[in-house]
Every structure is written in C-alpha cells, then in structure tokens.
Amino acid sequence: MTLPVVLPAGDWVRGITIQQPHLACILAGAKTVENRPRPWSWRGWLLLHAAQRTDRPALRIPQVARTVRGREMPTGSVLGLARLTGCHQDPDGAPPCSRWAQPGAWHLTLTDIVELPLPVPARGQLGPWKPTEDLLAQVLQQLPDLTW
DSSP states (O other): OOOOOBOOSSSOEEEEEEEETHHHHHHTTSOOEEEESSOOOOOEEEEEEEEEEEOGGGGGSHHHHHHHTTOOOOOSEEEEEEEEEEEEOOOTTSOOSSTTOOTTSEEEEEEEEEEEEEEEEOOOOSSOBOOOHHHHHHHHHTOTTOBO
C-alpha cells in the first residue's frame, strides 16, 4: 500500500523499536495500538523498527499466532512507516480501547501504516529516536509515492 500524502519538511519523523511478533501484527494492519510503559509526547510519522530480540512467548498468544501466520519477521531493520496520532491510558475499570491494549500501559495510536517492500538494516533504541538522514533516504527510496 502506498500513501498519497505530502510529507512535511523539517523535523517530522522519529523511530520506534518494537519486538517481533508485535511489529508484524502492526504491519499486517491488525494491531493499531502499541503498548509502552510511559507516555510519548511526540506526534507524527514513525519509522517502524524491528528490535534484534523476538518476544517468543508472544508467539503462543492465539491472536498473535493467527495474525503472523505465514509472515516473515525480520529483526534489526526498519520495516515500515506509520503515523502516531495519540497516546492515552484506559481509565481504571474501563474496557480496553483495543483487543491489543494492555491494562496499565500507555497506548500509542498508529494510523496510515505502510510496510516497506524490503527491510532496511538499522539500529534502534528505547524511546522515540531520530533517524539519520541516510536511513531516512533509504526508507523513502522504497516509497516513491511519498513526496516532500
């Protein structure tokens, strides 16, 4: 899928590192909430980076297993792009905002999720991180419908 949008100039993008299989669930379009221990103030575009480590116990969760069945799950690479539009916690006693939402976690709301045709090897880090110009150029090269 390609997005018919014009990306803003300047400081408009950050990276987020997510363990597999959680990132594969996001790229499949099933998971639009990413759970984090702290709130994020950043809003805008995110490079979706797969951590080096895979959360193996998560592969036994039925909704995860169904979602990632047959999908490749590379690690240590940027695999997509998404827009972070919000960050919230569910109120105590309220139903979860998504079947993917963990109680007590901060929920990052992701939209406009785009999977790259090819992984771009990169190092991620905890929290939102700023990608290098070279990394961003490699990602955008695979998304020719995105323009400045």
